Structures are given as structure tokens and as C-alpha cells.
Amino acid sequence: MAAIEFVNVTQAFEKNVIIKDLNLKIEDGKFTVLVGPSGCGKTTLLRMIAGLDRQTAGSVLIGGEDVTDIAPGQRGVAMVFQNYALYPTMTVRENIEFGLKNNKVSKEERNRLVESISETVGLSPYLNRKPSALSGGQRQRVALARAMVKKPSVFLMDEPLSNLDAKLRAQMRIELIELHKKLGTTFVYVTHDQVEAMSMADTIVLMNQGRIQQEAAPEDIYRQPNNLFAAQFIGVPPMNVGDLGMDGVKFGFRPEGAVLTAERTDSHFGVRGRIVTREMLGSETIYQVKTKQHAFMIKCTEDQFTVDQEVFLGVDASKIFFFRQDEHRIAQDDVRHAAYMAALRGQQHE
Amino acid sequence: MNNTRVWQKLRPYALVLPAMIGILLFVVYPILYLVKLSMFKYNLLNKDKSKFIGADNYTEIFSRGDFYNALLTTVLYTVGVVVITMALSLFIALWLNQNTRFNALVQAGIFTPHIISIVSIALVWMWLMEPNYGLLNFALKAVGLPALPWLQSSSTSLLSIIIVSVWQNVGYYSLLIVAALKNIPQTIYEAAALDNASKFKVFYKITLPMISPQLFFILVIMTIGSFKVFDTVKIMTGGGPNGSTTTLVYYIYEFRTTSIGYASATGVVLMAIITVLTFIYFRLLSNKVHYQ
Numbered sequence: 314m315a316a317i318e319f320v321n322v323t324q325a326f327e328k329n330v331i332i333k334d335l336n337l338k339i340e341d342g343k344f345t346v347l348v349g350p351s352g353c354g355k356t357t358l359l360r361m362i363a364g365l366d367r368q369t370a371g372s373v374l375i376g377g378e379d380v381t382d383i384a385p386g387q388r389g390v391a392m393v394f395q396n397y398a399l400y401p402t403m404t405v406r407e408n409i410e411f412g413l414k415n416n417k418v419s420k421e422e423r424n425r426l427v428e429s430i431s432e433t434v435g436l437s438p439y440l441n442r443k444p445s446a447l448s449g450g451q452r453q454r455v456a457l458a459r460a461m462v463k464k465p466s467v468f469l470m471d472e473p474l475s476n477l478d479a480k481l482r483a484q485m486r487i488e489l490i491e492l493h494k495k496l497g498t499t500f501v502y503v504t505h506d507q508v509e510a511m512s513m514a515d516t517i518v519l520m521n522q523g524r525i526q527q528e529a530a531p532e533d534i535y536r537q538p539n540n541l542f543a544a545q546f547i548g549v550p551p552m553n554v555g556d557l558g559m560d561g562v563k564f565g566f567r568p569e570g571a572v573l574t575a576e577r578t579d580s581h582f583g584v585r586g587r588i589v590t591r592e593m594l595g596s597e598t599i600y601q602v603k604t605k606q607h608a609f610m611i612k613c614t615e616d617q618f619t620v621d622q623e624v625f626l627g628v629d630a631s632k633i634f635f636f637r638q639d640e641h642r643i644a645q646d647d648v649r650h651a652a653y654m655a656a657l658r659g660q661q662h663e
Numbered sequence: 664m665n666n667t668r669v670w671q672k673l674r675p676y677a678l679v680l681p682a683m684i685g686i687l688l689f690v691v692y693p694i695l696y697l698v699k700l701s702m703f704k705y706n707l708l709n710k711d712k713s714k715f716i717g718a719d720n721y722t723e724i725f726s727r728g729d730f731y732n733a734l735l736t737t738v739l740y741t742v743g744v745v746v747i748t749m750a751l752s753l754f755i756a757l758w759l760n761q762n763t764r765f766n767a768l769v770q771a772g773i774f775t776p777h778i779i780s781i782v783s784i785a786l787v788w789m790w791l792m793e794p795n796y797g798l799l800n801f802a803l804k805a806v807g808l809p810a811l812p813w814l815q816s817s818s819t820s821l822l823s824i825i826i827v828s829v830w831q832n833v834g835y836y837s838l839l840i841v842a843a844l845k846n847i848p849q850t851i852y853e854a855a856a857l858d859n860a861s862k863f864k865v866f867y868k869i870t871l872p873m874i875s876p877q878l879f880f881i882l883v884i885m886t887i888g889s890f891k892v893f894d895t896v897k898i899m900t901g902g903g904p905n906g907s908t909t910t911l912v913y914y915i916y917e918f919r920t921t922s923i924g925y926a927s928a929t930g931v932v933l934m935a936i937i938t939v940l941t942f943i944y945f946r947l948l949s950n951k952v953h954y955q
């Protein structure tokens with residue numbers, strides 16, 4: 314049982330307040346991904362859970378218990394560091410069993426655990442090597458094994474895949490998801506890569522400048538972003554946004570939510586534009602379309618247009634979002650929603 | 664065509680030639696000359712009366728008690744200086760490694776002895792160690808301990824010299840170790856904290872292995888340096904009292920006018936001892952040293 318809870322937590326380094334009055338509940342047994350731009354405080358949050366940095370104010374609870382005064386080694390927490398932080402002077406085996414030794418696990422038990430873990434992560438042939446003689450992917454596995462072997466109730470991972478090449482990263486992503494299924498413990502995973510966040514998370518916690526922007530399942534964050542930041546952070550390319558020209562409201566639609574046609578069609582929002590760039594990515598093509606007032610990125614599954622071609626861009630009513638001046642999304646059942654919809658329709662221009 | 668080929672072959676040799684000339688002239692030639700001298704009964708006044716006596720000087724060395732005395736003194740001095748300096752500088756470095764403003768000041772201060780001439784240091788310490796009105800005995804008496812004769816007695820003279828050498832060296836080596844400590848990534852310590860490692864375990868299993876290359880370097884350098892100690896002895900005791908601080912180099916120095924051949928032979932023996940010692944160090948310890 315290890316749900317994690319932040320209660321009015323503030324973290325400041327000297328005079329710089331990084332996180333202010335943060336409240337967050339991380340559910341037991343879930344794969345939670347902390348995501349946000351660089352410097353938003355993800356690592357800071359993780360280090361407070363691990364007990365490596367003490368919060369300036371507020372309390373951190375693990376399994377309902379305030380752990381503020383509990384040493385990192387006593388919290389039942391294991392962490393995979395961004396740079397792995399393996400012990401360079403120890404062999405892979407020694408790296409993995411260091412924590413066990415400190416916890417006074419008997420020698421037979423230790424050997425059994427090390428053997429089975431290294432089997433799981435495919436490290437058996439390398440047990441007697443030093444980390445310096447391993448590849449990046451192998452080091453990463455050592456870091457994982459070192460964390461796993463302690464059977465922690467909370468697994469913290471700080472961008473563990475960021476040093477790997479794209480292919481290995483995709484493979485490790487799947488392995489981590491399977492690992493989580495197998496262990497069933499709480500995973501807190503930090504990344505600034507939103508693809509990683511979308512593909513692995515049960516719950517995404519989206520942060521910006523020390524504040525939580527949205528906390529929801531990946532599909533909810535994608536379909537119902539709380540605000541402009543969430544809308545533009547999740548999804549590649551980011552959501553297209555334009556000024557509605559009314560109450561300072563902005564409208565938006567996803568690159569995959571629009572349709573490009575050579576002929577004019579009837580859709581809720583339709584404009585004429587010209588293709589300025591074309592990126593052919595294989596299964597899909599991304600066009601940049603310039604209209605009179607805006608430039609939109611459009612994702613199409615078919616590659617039908619060429620640069621400089623005149624096209625018509627159409628978006629369905631169901632694919633359109635509105636954001637208030639304070640950047641919060643305007644819900645569908647908001648009284649003004651219909652009025653904004655009408656205004657957007659009236660904006661159709663040649 | 665052929666000319667360029669030849670030049671290409673020769674170029675590396677041509678490039679190292681200046682350095683080689685220097686080494687031949689100032690290192691190899693003196694060593695060979697030393698070995699040659701060691702086999703002569705050398706006459707300083709009339710070179711032509713010098714006599715080749717083969718290994719006689721060496722037989723004499725190993726049959727004389729004062730050589731063994733000097734050797735023992737040197738070994739004691741070396742062990743004392745190396746052990747105390749290493750332990751102290753490691754201790755000081757660990758303390759300095761905690762970043763406080765005060766420590767920055769101490770760091771600058773502790774290095775100062777290293778830039779002062781050993782002559783000045785030795786003179787100041789002689790004054791401090793003066794048995795009747797020196798500061799050290801004054802301090803000892805103040806805390807109720809018996810005064811020591813320091814340099815004036817053969818039982819404490821070597822200790823006094825060791826203290827001065829340690830005092831001069833400890834700052835420099837502390838800084839070397841501090842630099843090594845600062846190079847250890849902080850995340851390793853954080854990982855150890857999460858692995859529930861005790862303070863002692865962290866020091867023994869992480870800190871020490873991580874700075875082992877520097878410690879090994881210091882060990883070798885300091886052993887060699889201590890075996891060749893001369894200036895401190897020359898200034899503070901002149902080898903006395905009663906030969907109690909006559910180290911090997913000072914022993915050699917004492918024969919500089921009376922028997923150059925014998926002095927040279929002792930020099931060769933000293934060189935051999937240091938070589939063997941260094942070799943042993945590498946053999947015994949190099950697999951315990953962790954290189955990145």
C-alpha cells in the first residue's frame with residue numbers, strides 16, 4: 314500500500330520558489346507520469362518523494378504516513394536516476410546487491426534475488442563487469458535491476474530513457490509497461506517527452522512552472538485539455554490556435570482534426586489557404602497551411618497535396634475547442650459556447 | 664621521392680631528439696657516472712690516483728652498521744610521514760569537502776605551508792621546539808603534560824622532524840584529495856542513501872574506492888620523496904643527536920668529501936631501494952585502485 318500525497322507542499326531553493334502550495338495525490342499501484350517542460354519542477358517533486366531534498370513547507374505522505382523525517386533508505390522507495398548513478402567502482406552484481414546488503418539480506422537470499430532479477434532484465438552475462446564496460450542500454454538495465462531488487466513499494470524514475478536511441482527507447486517503454494503490470498507497485502515516472510507520457514501512463518500529471526496544469530488519463534488530457542497549455546503540450550504537432558476576435562477568446566483544433574480538400578466543402582469552420590511546407594513522415598504527412606490570418610499545421614494520412622497548392626481547410630464542430638482569455642478551456646455546456654461557435658462559423662472567409 | 668620517404672622515417676626521431684638530448688645529458692649520464700664512481704676509490708685531489716676497486720664499496724656498505732642505522736631511520740621517517748600525512752590529509756579533506764564559507768578560508772590557509780621555503784619552516788619550528796622557552800613546551804606545560812626535549816634528544820628528534828614534514832605537506836595533499844572528492848558525482852551518494860547505506864559503508868565502499876587513484880599517487884610520490892629527505896635534517900639537526908636523524912641522503916652527504924666512491928655506491932643502493940619499493944607498490948596495490 315503506497316499511495317503518495319503532497320499536502321500544501323512548497324519547495325524553494327534559497328529565495329527561488331520552485332513549487333508553491335502543491336496538492337497532489339498519486340494513486341497506489343498506478344503508473345503515473347509527471348510531464349512538463351524543462352525546469353518546471355518534475356525532478357524536484359521526485360526528489361521530495363525520495364527524501365533527497367526536504368520540502369520547505371507542507372508534508373509528503375507515503376501510504377498515509379508523513380515521511381518528512383524519514384531517511385531516504387527507510388521509505389521503501391527506489392529510484393532510477395536520469396544518469397543512472399551506478400557505483401562505478403562496483404561490478405554489476407555488487408551494484409545490484411548493495412541495497413540488499415545494507416538491509417541485511419542473507420547471502421543465499423541475495424544470490425537468489427540477483428540471479429532472478431538479472432535473468433529478467435537480461436543482465437546475466439554481465440554480472441562481473443564494471444559499469445564502464447557496459448553500453449548505455451545495459452547500464453540502464455542495471456539501474457532498473459538495482460531498483461527492482463529491493464522490491465520497493467514506490468518506484469521513481471527520472472527520465473530513464475532519455476539517453477537511449479529511439480529504437481531501444483521504444484523497446485524499453487514496452488518493457489517498463491510490462492514490468493509495471495507484473496509488479497503492480499506505484500510507479501512515478503518523469504519525462505518531458507509527451508509521447509512517452511501518452512504511451513505509458515495510467516495518469517498523466519502535467520506541470521508547468523511548478524504548478525499542476527492537469528491531472529488525468531492520457532486520453533482525457535488529449536480530448537479535454539484543461540487549458541491552452543495542456544492543449545498545446547500534448548499532441549504533435551501541438552494544437553492549432555487562433556484568435557476568435559471576441560472577448561479575447563481563442564479557438565483551437567488539433568492538426569489531425571482538420572480535413573484538407575482541393576474543393577470547397579461544407580464544414581463548421583472552413584478557410585482557404587495555401588500549403589507552405591510539407592513533411593512526409595511515412596504513414597502521415599504534415600502540411601503547414603497559410604490562411605489570411607493564421608498558419609495551421611495539418612496532419613493527413615494521405616499525401617495528396619504539394620507545396621504552393623491552394624487548398625480548403627475544414628474542421629468539424631466536434632473538433633473545435635475554445636479557450637477563455639485566462640486560457641482555461643470553455644466547456645461544451647458553458648452558456649457562451651454556442652455563441653462562440655456561431656461566431657466562428659460567421660468568420661468563414663475566402 | 665626517396666628523400667621524403669627517409670624523412671618520414673626519421674621525423675619522429677628528429678622530433679624527440681631535443682628531449683632525448685636533455686634526458687641523456689641530465690639523467691642518464693649522471694646515473695651512469697654515479698655507477699662508475701661507485702666502483703672507484705676516488706681521489707679528489709688527484710684524479711689520476713683514483714683506483715678501480717670493483718664491488719668493494721658495496722661490500723663495505725653492507726658490512727657497516729651506520730648504513731643500516733641510516734636505512735632504519737629513513738624507513739621509520741618514511742612510514743611516519745606517509746601514514747600520518749595520508750591519514751591527516753584524508754581527514755582534513757573530508758572535513759573541507761563540506762562547503763562552508765569558513766572552509767574556503769581554511770583551504771587557502773592550509774595550502775600556505777607548501778609555498779613557504781622549507782628553510783624558513785625548519786627555522787621557525789626549531790624556535791617553536793626550543794626546550795626551555797619554545798612555544799610547544801609552553802603549551803605542553805600549560806595543559807599539564809611533561810615538556811619534551813624535541814630536537815635535543817635522540818629519542819624525540821626523529822619524531823620532531825616527522826612533525827615538521829607532515830606539517831609542511833598535509834595542506835597540499837589535502838587539496839589534492841579535496842579535488843578528488845569534489846569529482847565524485849553527488850548522485851552516487853544519493854543512490855547510496857536510497858540503498859540505505861550507513862555513513863561508514865558509504866565511506867568505505869564508495870568514497871575510498873572513488874579516490875583510490877589519487878591516494879595511490881600520493882602514496883607513491885610521498886614514499887619516494889620521504890626516502891630522499893635531506894633539507895629538513897640538514898637544517899634542523901645535522902643528522903644528530905648521535906646519528907638519530909641521519910637519513911640515507913644525509914648519510915651520503917656526510918661522505919661527500921671523504922669518500923666519493925663510497926657515497927656514490929650508497930646513492931646507487933638508495934636508487935635501487937626506491938625502485939624496488941615502487942615496483943612492490945604497483946604489484947600489491949594497483950588492482951585495488953579504481954581507474955575510471
Ligand SMILES: Nc1ncnc2c1ncn2[C@@H]1O[C@H](COP(=O)(O)OP(=O)(O)OP(=O)(O)O)[C@@H](O)[C@H]1O
Pocket residue numbers: 326329331349350351352353354355356357358504505
Ligand atoms: N539545488 C537547486 N538549487 C537551486 N535551484 C534549483 C535546484 N534544483 C533545481 N533548481 C531549480 O528548480 C527548477 C526546477 O528544477 P527541476 O530539476 O525540478 O526541473 P525539471 O522539471 O526536472 O526539468 P528537466 O526536464 O530539465 O529535468 C529549475 O528552475 C532549477 O533551476
Ligand SMILES: [Mg+2]
Pocket residue numbers: 355356357471
Ligand atoms: Mg529533471
